[in-house]
Amino acid sequence: MNTFLEEVNDRMGGVPIQSCFHCRKCTAGCPIAFAMEYNPNAIIKMIQMGMREKVLGSSTIWLCASCETCVTRCPNDVDIARMMDTLREMAIESGVDAGEKNIVKFHEAFLSSIKMGGRISEPMMLVHYKLKTLDLFSDMGLGMSMFMKGKIKLLSPRTKDMGSVRKIFKSTDK
Amino acid sequence: MKVSYYPGCSLHATGKEYDQSVKAVSDALGIELKEVDDWSCCGASSAHMTNFKLSIALPARNIIAAQNDKLDMMVPCAACFNRFKGAQHHLEKDDSLKAEIEEIVGAKYDASVAVRNPIDIIYNDIGLEELGKAVTRKLDGLKPVSYYGCLLLRPPEVCQFDDYENPYMMDGIMGALGADARKWSCKTDCCGGSLTLGKTQIVVHLVDKMMMMAAEAGANCIVTACPVCFANLDTRASEKGRLPAFYFTEIMALALGLKGTEKWFNMHNVDPKPLLTSLGLI
Numbered sequence: 001m002n003t004f005l006e007e008v009n010d011r012m013g014g015v016p017i018q019s020c021f022h023c024r025k026c027t028a029g030c031p032i033a034f035a036m037e038y039n040p041n042a043i044i045k046m047i048q049m050g051m052r053e054k055v056l057g058s059s060t061i062w063l064c065a066s067c068e069t070c071v072t073r074c075p076n077d078v079d080i081a082r083m084m085d086t087l088r089e090m091a092i093e094s095g096v097d098a099g100e101k102n103i104v105k106f107h108e109a110f111l112s113s114i115k116m117g118g119r120i121s122e123p124m125m126l127v128h129y130k131l132k133t134l135d136l137f138s139d140m141g142l143g144m145s146m147f148m149k150g151k152i153k154l155l156s157p158r159t160k161d162m163g164s165v166r167k168i169f170k171s172t173d174k
Numbered sequence: 175m176k177v178s179y180y181p182g183c184s185l186h187a188t189g190k191e192y193d194q195s196v197k198a199v200s201d202a203l204g205i206e207l208k209e210v211d212d213w214s215c216c217g218a219s220s221a222h223m224t225n226f227k228l229s230i231a232l233p234a235r236n237i238i239a240a241q242n243d244k245l246d247m248m249v250p251c252a253a254c255f256n257r258f259k260g261a262q263h264h265l266e267k268d269d270s271l272k273a274e275i276e277e278i279v280g281a282k283y284d285a286s287v288a289v290r291n292p293i294d295i296i297y298n299d300i301g302l303e304e305l306g307k308a309v310t311r312k313l314d315g316l317k318p319v320s321y322y323g324c325l326l327l328r329p330p331e332v333c334q335f336d337d338y339e340n341p342y343m344m345d346g347i348m349g350a351l352g353a354d355a356r357k358w359s360c361k362t363d364c365c366g367g368s369l370t371l372g373k374t375q376i377v378v379h380l381v382d383k384m385m386m387m388a389a390e391a392g393a394n395c396i397v398t399a400c401p402v403c404f405a406n407l408d409t410r411a412s413e414k415g416r417l418p419a420f421y422f423t424e425i426m427a428l429a430l431g432l433k434g435t436e437k438w439f440n441m442h443n444v445d446p447k448p449l450l451t452s453l454g455l456i
């Protein structure tokens with residue numbers, strides 16, 4: 001049985017996260033740190049301390065925008081952005097209550113739109129997202145304005161060979 | 175020159191003016207575009223944030239489709255560009271992953287396709303001198319700040335694109351068009367990307383700060399090469415103090431005297447026409 005730290009390292013590959021000497025450069029450059037429950041450096045420390053539930057249930061892992069500033073600037077090449085991706089995957093697999101439910105629902109709506117047409121149909125994806133979150137009215141005016149300007153079309157061309165797209169989803173489904 | 179062209183989903187929808195301006199500018203500069211056959215979505219943030227293998231297989235399907243063309247692949251969308259470069263990075267360093275992805279996609283990945291953003295193609299293959307010769311209307315009075323955001327640049331060893339802390343190619347292009355590109359410190363900052371729907375307030379906070387920094391740098395507009403950045407700058411900045419945003423190819427088309435600019439500007443949420451009219455550019 002692996003510790004939480006070993007499990008995260010195994011799944012990430014690359015430099016083990018205990019190479020971190022906690023200089024906090026990742027957090028200093030993180031554009032979203034101001035809104036996070038725990039900052040990126042705290043998440044690394046929490047993994048080392050085995051705080052699985054708190055990390056996987058935190059808002060931080062869903063608020064990370066994947067801008068990759070942290071890994072670009074890390075003096076020890078710890079791939080913190082990939083670590084966040086790994087933690088998100090682990091959170092979904094463990095079934096833990098997500099710290100930011102609407103963001104998870106956005107990703108689900110986005111991927112199911114690709115699964116259906118091979119390409120994102122923005123109106124379909126938005127309707128799907130709105131129904132999942134029951135946040136029906138925000139951005140309504142903006143959406144209408146984009147529709148009137150011809151930016152959002154109800155029907156757009158799809159990928160023809162949908163068999164190959166479905167196979168990708170089926171083969172990578174966990 | 176001839177390149178294969180991967181527009182991606184945004185360029186057929188909310189980033190339509192980017193698609194149309196890339197095509198117009200390419201045509202004017204003698205770059206022939208061949209669309210990748212039957213392309214599909216790159217998976218964007220949602221794939222890599224939730225399912226690593228899916229995030230490699232979706233771009234791989236498109237790169238493999240482009241292999242037949244035996245050309246460099248032009249990818250204007252910064253998000254697609256980043257996913258393609260990331261997939262190539264993993265496929266080329268991990269043989270067992272490569273074998274697994276080839277099995278899923280049903281074809282071999284041969285590492286022959288160079289994935290390139292139009293900024294790179296215009297700066298390095300066309301060159302600023304040639305570009306300058308094609309200008310018919312110098313953009314006097316236009317003071318843009320170049321905004322790259324995250325996905326063209328990071329991580330640098332994957333993207334291998336421009337200087338990753340202080341990129342200069344877009345400023346060079348703006349200068350060749352006669353615009354006065356302003357120096358500022360937010361070139362590579364993050365706009366919040368896909369948090370725009372789930373966490374709108376974070377994006378508002380980030381773009382408002384950028385608008386203030388751009389104004390302090392003496393800019394009168396922001397130029398970008400990413401449809402996610404563009405959408406966030408154009409629709410999420412608070413009304414007070416916001417500057418018009420442009421795709422860099424729209425600005426190029428204006429300077430090259432190409433048709434269609436008015437139609438693209440009408441699609442923006444923040445109307446750029448009052449600025450351009452006051453400068454006598456339209």
